[in-house]
Amino acid sequence: xxxxxxxxxxxxxxxxxxxxxxxxxxxxxxxxxxxxxxxxxxxxxxxxxxxxxxxxxxxxxxxxxxxxxxxxxxxxxxxxxxxxxxxxxxxxxxxxxxxxxxxxxxxxxxxxxxxxxxxxxxxxxxxxxxxxxxxxxxxxxxxxxxxxxxxxxxxxxxxxxxxxxxxxxxxxxxxxxxxxxxxxxxxxxxxxxxxxxxxxxxxxxxxxxxxxxxxxxxxxxxxxxxxxxxxxxxxxxxxxxxxxxxxxxxxxxxxxxxxxxxxxxxxxxxxxxxxxxxxxxxxxxxxxxxxxxxxxxxxxxxxxxxxxxxxxxxxxxxxxxxxxxxxxxxxxxxxxxxxxxxxxxxxxxxxxxxxxxxx
Amino acid sequence: xxxxxxxxxxxxxxxxxxxxxxxxxxxxxxxxxxxxxxxxxxxxxxxxxxxxxxxxxxxxxxxxxxxxxxxxxxxxxxxxxxxxxxxxxxxxxxxxxxxxxxxxxxxxxxxxxxxxxxxxxxxxxxxxxxxxxxxxxxxxxxxxxxxxxxxxxxxxxxxxxxxxxxxxxxxxxxxxxxxxxxxxxxxxxxxxxxxxxxxxxxxxxxxxxxxxxxxxxxxxxxxxxxxxxxxxxxxxxxxxxxxxxxxxxxxxxxxxxxxxxxxxxxxxxxxxxxxxxxxxxxxxxxxxxxxxxxxxxxxxxxxxxxxxxxxxxxxxxxxxxxxxxxxxxxxxxxxxxxxxxxxxxxxxxxxxxxxxxxx
Numbered sequence: 001x002x003x004x005x006x007x008x009x010x011x012x013x014x015x016x017x018x019x020x021x022x023x024x025x026x027x028x029x030x031x032x033x034x035x036x037x038x039x040x041x042x043x044x045x046x047x048x049x050x051x052x053x054x055x056x057x058x059x060x061x062x063x064x065x066x067x068x069x070x071x072x073x074x075x076x077x078x079x080x081x082x083x084x085x086x087x088x089x090x091x092x093x094x095x096x097x098x099x100x101x102x103x104x105x106x107x108x109x110x111x112x113x114x115x116x117x118x119x120x121x122x123x124x125x126x127x128x129x130x131x132x133x134x135x136x137x138x139x140x141x142x143x144x145x146x147x148x149x150x151x152x153x154x155x156x157x158x159x160x161x162x163x164x165x166x167x168x169x170x171x172x173x174x175x176x177x178x179x180x181x182x183x184x185x186x187x188x189x190x191x192x193x194x195x196x197x198x199x200x201x202x203x204x205x206x207x208x209x210x211x212x213x214x215x216x217x218x219x220x221x222x223x224x225x226x227x228x229x230x231x232x233x234x235x236x237x238x239x240x241x242x243x244x245x246x247x248x249x250x251x252x253x254x255x256x257x258x259x260x261x262x263x264x265x266x267x268x269x270x271x272x273x274x275x276x277x278x279x280x281x282x283x284x285x286x287x288x289x290x291x292x293x294x295x296x297x298x299x300x301x302x303x304x305x306x307x308x309x310x311x312x313x314x315x316x317x318x319x320x321x322x323x324x325x326x327x328x329x330x331x332x333x334x335x336x337x338x339x340x341x342x343x344x345x346x347x348x349x350x351x352x353x354x355x356x357x358x359x
Numbered sequence: 360x361x362x363x364x365x366x367x368x369x370x371x372x373x374x375x376x377x378x379x380x381x382x383x384x385x386x387x388x389x390x391x392x393x394x395x396x397x398x399x400x401x402x403x404x405x406x407x408x409x410x411x412x413x414x415x416x417x418x419x420x421x422x423x424x425x426x427x428x429x430x431x432x433x434x435x436x437x438x439x440x441x442x443x444x445x446x447x448x449x450x451x452x453x454x455x456x457x458x459x460x461x462x463x464x465x466x467x468x469x470x471x472x473x474x475x476x477x478x479x480x481x482x483x484x485x486x487x488x489x490x491x492x493x494x495x496x497x498x499x500x501x502x503x504x505x506x507x508x509x510x511x512x513x514x515x516x517x518x519x520x521x522x523x524x525x526x527x528x529x530x531x532x533x534x535x536x537x538x539x540x541x542x543x544x545x546x547x548x549x550x551x552x553x554x555x556x557x558x559x560x561x562x563x564x565x566x567x568x569x570x571x572x573x574x575x576x577x578x579x580x581x582x583x584x585x586x587x588x589x590x591x592x593x594x595x596x597x598x599x600x601x602x603x604x605x606x607x608x609x610x611x612x613x614x615x616x617x618x619x620x621x622x623x624x625x626x627x628x629x630x631x632x633x634x635x636x637x638x639x640x641x642x643x644x645x646x647x648x649x650x651x652x653x654x655x656x657x658x659x660x661x662x663x664x665x666x667x668x669x670x671x672x673x674x675x676x677x678x679x680x681x682x683x684x685x686x687x688x689x690x691x692x693x694x695x696x697x698x699x700x701x702x703x704x705x706x707x708x709x710x711x712x713x714x715x716x717x718x
Binding site for chain 1: 394395438442445446449450452454455456473476477478479480481502504507509510512513514515516517595680681685686687688
């Protein structure tokens with residue numbers, strides 16, 4: 001059963017196809033390829049598992065296929081890897097009609113999308129996300145980019161793909177830790193936007209963690225739908241889109257302080273969401289039960305709920321001061337007015353924040 | 360006397376102000392700055408001459424000003440310099456409301472624009488071009504980017520400024536060779552689009568080369584007007600905009616082969632335009648007189664009309680094969696149907712091209 005969702009962005013609108021066996025259906029891919037060259041960017045973990053399937057989809061066409069295989073890990077999402085991709089594209093004589101396919105998780109998607117955005121000032125781009133995290137997060141919204149030693153995702157572009165293909169069967173090979181990290185972002189959509197979906201997740205978490213496919217398709221579809229709804233309202237993050245960063249200011253600080261790749265993004269965000277819930281409680285917006293509910297659903301998904309012991313409040317403050325949501329020197333945080341309803345605010349209790357960071 | 364031109368690009372439209380004393384009029388700059396931080400990117404040649412003037416315009420505001428001074432030269436228009444700018448912006452805690460000002464020639468404009476395009480996925484950007492070349496070329500059209508060892512401008516973005524300020528007095532300090540290189544692009548607009556303007560340039564070249572200010576203002580205004588007209592029709596270079604690359608395929612090959620910065624861009628393009636005229640003659644489109652006219656106007660502007668002796672046809676072919684105008688493996692060239700009317704074509708006489716490259 002194939003689910004299709006349209007991300008409505010005017011002339012930059014694109015479809016997301018979600019289902020089993022999406023990667024055996026060439027009709028979903030080929031109409032979106034126009035030139036004579038396709039570059040598949042993947043990594044050393046995903047390529048051995050799925051690149052043959054993607055190449056098989058292209059086999060009956062007259063397309064020349066170039067493969068760029070990156071090392072696996074957030075620590076490679078940097079300008080050097082970007083250079084590697086661009087150099088290989090130039091060496092392969094890629095022109096402006098070339099289509100670039102990202103086959104892998106969020107790191108591959110972000111860096112490949114940014115490569116497509118800046119190669120000859122922009123070529124076509126297709127996403128085939130193979131992790132739960134990338135399926136529900138980086139496949140919607142057009143955020144591409146790389147990390148800088150001084151901050152995550154500080155260099156990049158807003159750049160939309162032609163199509164996103166989500167084959168749920170690729171989750172069969174995802175390890176448990178990565179799967180949990182993806183579930184963190186699924187839970188996020190419930191927490192920030194949709195209490196009903198949050199409760200559905202809470203009720204079905206055991207089956208979801210056992211990777212029940214029809215439940216997973218629903219969870220991914222609803223997550224993409226929520227993100228698409230938010231992004232369509234605010235493509236360049238001047239308003240409501242910032243809500244999608246629930247848990248991310250704290251989470252990015254953890255990732256940056258620990259070194260990229262030590263904590264997984266979803267793990268750091270899970271802890272960040274619990275911290276946001278705690279601060280929301282100190283604002284009187286959430287009850288203690290709400291915070292306990294937040295902790296409990298994270299635990300069901302095998303996610304961490306406490307920041308790393310070795311991290312100091314000095315580190316948190318230092319890294320959070322360059323967060324992209326800082327405007328005119330003022331830190332803005334995403335907190336929860338209630339479960340299922342997040343809000344951006346710079347008007348939080350600063351002492352409560354410092355107390356939270358000092359635990 | 361202030362000339363103002365609007366580049367019409369819908370919600371990305373912006374004004375270009377041209378005149379004397381533009382850099383003493385804060386009213387032209389301040390309304391385009393919104394955040395509390397301004398980054399001025401310039402180079403070691405231009406900064407000592409003009410950065411104080413720009414800072415004086417900002418002095419009565421509460422803006423914090425960050426200066427990033429680059430080494431001077433096309434050879435620094437690369438990913439390393441981009442990194443330098445982005446790192447300094449991060450170290451200075453620049454946020455998404457930061458405005459980045461490019462103060463200098465085309466290299467400073469291109470790399471600064473690309474930095475603005477990819478810093479936190481895009482911040483505001485203002486151009487203050489100080490060379491004739493950048494005033495008539497890179498200040499209109501939103502092309503930003505850096506070079507790659509395998510090709511010029513291969514990495515970049517289409518990104519529009521908020522405003523462009525052209526102060527004609529900055530040309531007083533431009534050396535003769537750079538001035539000629541800029542005149543090459545002015546002549547280009549006549550050759551590709553406007554026979555009447557071409558003849559006006561031919562008639563007034565002696566006074567223009569003596570830097571008569573009112574004539575220069577007209578030449579710059581008309582050049583920007585032509586470019587704006589072309590760009591408004593075709594922002595992302597899928598059609599008519601390619602005409603602006605008259606002389607550039609040959610010119611880029613010369614620059615790349617000789618090493619960036621050895622031949623100036625305008626010098627290489629001047630020779631490239633003569634080569635395009637010669638090939639147009641072999642197609643029967645231009646007469647021998649037309650080619651002589653093209654050579655003569657370049658000579659009046661002290662521009663080279665022959666490719667470097669040490670360059671081989673093998674080098675030309677190799678470098679031209681990765682030109683951004685190559686589509687599906689087929690080289691397209693900009694040739695002249697007549698003086699003042701260029702056309703893109705892949706249907707040229709390939710033997711004539713090889714003969715031309717082998718001289």
